Amino acid sequence: MNSIRLRPLSHFFLALFLTFAAVGNTTAQQGETAPVATAPAASKDGVTPGSTAAAAPAAAAGATTGDAAAISAGAALFTQNCAQCHAINDVVVGPALKDVHKRRTISWLIPWIKNSSKVVASGDEYAVKIFNQYQKQQMPSFQLSDAEITSIISYVAAESDKPSAATTGGVTKENVGDADGAGGATAANASSSTMDILLIVLVVVLLVLVVTLVIIANIMKDVLRGRKDLDGRDVEQLEQRFDLAKIYKSPVVRGLALGLFALVVLYESVQGVMAIGLTQGYQPTQPIAFSHKLHAGENQINCSYCHTSVYKSKSANIPSANICMNCHAQIKTESPEIKKIYRAIERKQPIQWVRIHNLPDLAYFNHSQHTQVGGIECQTCHGPIQNMEVVYQYSALTMGWCINCHRETPLNTKGNGYYNNLVKLHDKANGAAPFTVSSNGGTECSKCHY
Numbered sequence: 001m002n003s004i005r006l007r008p009l010s011h012f013f014l015a016l017f018l019t020f021a022a023v024g025n026t027t028a029q030q031g032e033t034a035p036v037a038t039a040p041a042a043s044k045d046g047v048t049p050g051s052t053a054a055a056a057p058a059a060a061a062g063a064t065t066g067d068a069a070a071i072s073a074g075a076a077l078f079t080q081n082c083a084q085c086h087a088i089n090d091v092v093v094g095p096a097l098k099d100v101h102k103r104r105t106i107s108w109l110i111p112w113i114k115n116s117s118k119v120v121a122s123g124d125e126y127a128v129k130i131f132n133q134y135q136k137q138q139m140p141s142f143q144l145s146d147a148e149i150t151s152i153i154s155y156v157a158a159e160s161d162k163p164s165a166a167t168t169g170g171v172t173k174e175n176v177g178d179a180d181g182a183g184g185a186t187a188a189n190a191s192s193s194t195m196d197i198l199l200i201v202l203v204v205v206l207l208v209l210v211v212t213l214v215i216i217a218n219i220m221k222d223v224l225r226g227r228k229d230l231d232g233r234d235v236e237q238l239e240q241r242f243d244l245a246k247i248y249k250s251p252v253v254r255g256l257a258l259g260l261f262a263l264v265v266l267y268e269s270v271q272g273v274m275a276i277g278l279t280q281g282y283q284p285t286q287p288i289a290f291s292h293k294l295h296a297g298e299n300q301i302n303c304s305y306c307h308t309s310v311y312k313s314k315s316a317n318i319p320s321a322n323i324c325m326n327c328h329a330q331i332k333t334e335s336p337e338i339k340k341i342y343r344a345i346e347r348k349q350p351i352q353w354v355r356i357h358n359l360p361d362l363a364y365f366n367h368s369q370h371t372q373v374g375g376i377e378c379q380t381c382h383g384p385i386q387n388m389e390v391v392y393q394y395s396a397l398t399m400g401w402c403i404n405c406h407r408e409t410p411l412n413t414k415g416n417g418y419y420n421n422l423v424k425l426h427d428k429a430n431g432a433a434p435f436t437v438s439s440n441g442g443t444e445c446s447k448c449h450y
């Protein structure tokens with residue numbers, strides 16, 4: 001008996017909860033599609049790993065659309081050649097490639113990918129339009145075979161057929177930051193509008209469900225009222241009214257409300273943290289597969305061999321292609337990754353490494369102060385770089401992170417005449433307390449903020 005009465009109520013809350021969950025989900029999705037400003041896109045017009053035809057042994061073999069081997073070969077070729085500028089559903093530097101096989105025929109795509117500027121120059125209407133739409137950025141030419149291009153397109157076609165949320169085309173979301181193309185938002189809009197429709201359908205279905213259940217409950221009540229064998233408690237149960245005050249007092253309802261509130265607060269604070277630029281763990285794909293593990297780890301090349309200014313000046317430089325050439329004029333000259341270095345030098349354009357660590361302009365950080373004067377190891381702040389195939393941001397790089405270390409770290413004063421008197425003064429005033437960076441003023445706002 002009890003269960004008859006409670007059912008519509010519990011279904012009502014279930015419906016309410018699901019609605020909230022669904023609404024929360026769409027807002028989260030919208031949040032995700034917003035561009036993240038920290039990452040300059042991989043390459044606008046710098047070195048663009050073009051004609052690397054490696055990693056495609058299977059490509060030549062099976063090029064028929066839909067063939068699994070061709071798709072996986074296409075995936076490898078796509079990641080290597082295209083992913084820095086293209087994703088399936090998002091505009092990166094170039095357009096989202098979703099359904100490009102439906103927009104364009106393969107006989108248009110092959111010459112386009114081999115040499116897009118030739119197609120534009122020929123006056124092809126579509127080519128000219130898209131070229132202008134993307135601020136006349138030229139897509140590089142690729143020395144790929146017809147079979148390889150076909151396999152890339154098979155891969156794109158296969159990805160296009162997947163539901164949009166699951167496919168980002170192997171490109172980190174952060175890379176989308178540079179989506180300045182006018183057509184940029186369309187892919188995201190399309191997917192969010194299907195979400196909206198789904199949501200409305202869901203809510204309608206739930207409402208219908210609730211109404212049906214209420215009707216069923218009432219019918220059953222009527223049936224029960226007709227029965228003669230009910231005792232006093234049953235009748236009381238049956239005639240109980242929908243009581244708002246009771247619902248309000250119910251521990252279950254209160255628990256649910258509290259839980260919901262906590263979820264909203266959590267969600268908001270996570271969003272807040274994102275807004276102050278917490279990018280810990282950021283690991284973009286670099287234009288050349290340069291490995292610190294191979295160079296700094298296995299081959300034990302000193303950090304400062306490449307980052308030459310890290311002990312001398314404010315910022316640590318990223319090495320120019322010429323430094324790579326000290327070795328790679330001889331080593332691995334046939335590797336497609338190394339050929340990207342040669343091409344950068346030929347074109348007299350720097351390699352467009354994607355910046356990983358980036359403090360906001362309002363903060364002042366000086367490497368030599370920490371590495372040379374403070375004697376802090378790179379790994380304290382950057383983590384086990386010598387084991388990283390691809391560098392990621394190891395520390396939080398927040399103000400709290402800087403200040404905590406300044407509070408805890410004793411100053412490296414040995415052999416530094418500058419500190420002699422200061423240490424004496426400090427010891428006189430504070431006795432045994434260690435002489436930390438903060439006792440020397442390392443937590444004053446003006447030390448880190450201009």
Ligand code: HEC
Nearest residue numbers: 048081082085093094095100130131134136137138139142
């Ligand atoms: C350096 C960036 C860059 C790379 C790398 C790149 N593209 Fe593009 N791509 C563009 C840009 C920019 C456009 C827009 C047209 C223009 O401005 O020339 C474009 C346009 C296209 C189009 C037409 C899209 C449409 O919506 O009609 C296709 C197809 C395409 N690229 C395929 C590829 C393939 C396949 C690869 C890899 C083999 C690749 N691109 C690599 C930048 C790039």
Ligand code: HEC
Nearest residue numbers: 295296301302303306353354355356357378382385386391
């Ligand atoms: C052979 C040259 C070379 C050596 C040796 C080297 N690096 Fe690098 N480093 C690079 C290049 C090139 C990049 C940019 C590409 C990348 O991020 O992988 C880089 C990037 C970095 C970055 C990320 C920079 C950013 O964008 O924020 C850090 C941190 C770094 N290196 C630390 C180190 C440390 C610590 C060592 C020593 C253990 C070291 N590197 C040794 C060449 C080198």
Ligand code: HEC
Nearest residue numbers: 288289290294299301319323324326327331332335337338
């Ligand atoms: C001091 C010498 C030295 C310098 C400088 C150097 N490398 Fe290397 N690099 C090596 C060695 C050694 C290997 C391993 C070769 C092997 O596996 O046989 C290597 C391998 C590589 C590979 C892997 C190639 C492959 O296909 O296996 C890449 C990519 C690479 N280096 C990129 C770079 C870049 C980019 C720079 C400049 C930022 C650079 N290297 C600077 C010595 C150096």
Ligand code: HEC
Nearest residue numbers: 303307310315316317357358359365370371376377378381
């Ligand atoms: C006290 C912490 C700390 C130590 C120690 C440290 N770094 Fe950094 N590093 C940072 C911070 C913070 C940034 C971001 C700076 C910015 O955005 O202005 C950074 C950025 C970098 C960059 C990117 C270029 C730049 O200057 O912005 C490279 C490369 C780098 N560090 C290499 C090194 C190497 C190599 C060492 C060791 C010799 C080292 N770092 C030691 C905190 C540190």
Ligand code: HEC
Nearest residue numbers: 364365369373374380402405409412437440441442447448
């Ligand atoms: C791993 C510990 C550590 C971290 C993390 C760290 N610092 Fe420091 N910092 C030091 C030490 C040690 C010194 C003192 C060096 C010296 O002068 O002997 C110092 C000194 C400084 C100074 C000079 C202070 C003075 O009194 O002249 C500034 C400015 C500074 N740090 C800024 C920063 C900023 C900004 C960050 C965060 C992005 C940061 N530090 C992160 C350890 C750290």
Ligand code: HEC
Nearest residue numbers: 276277359360363397398399402403442443444445447448
């Ligand atoms: C040891 C260095 C250091 C000291 C000392 C320091 N800050 Fe910061 N501060 C930073 C860094 C680094 C950031 C950037 C953190 C980030 O992007 O999350 C920052 C960010 C900020 C921001 C901006 C936060 C935002 O949302 O962008 C404000 C405001 C600020 N600090 C105020 C202060 C005040 C006030 C003081 C003195 C009580 C102070 N800071 C002392 C390093 C420092």
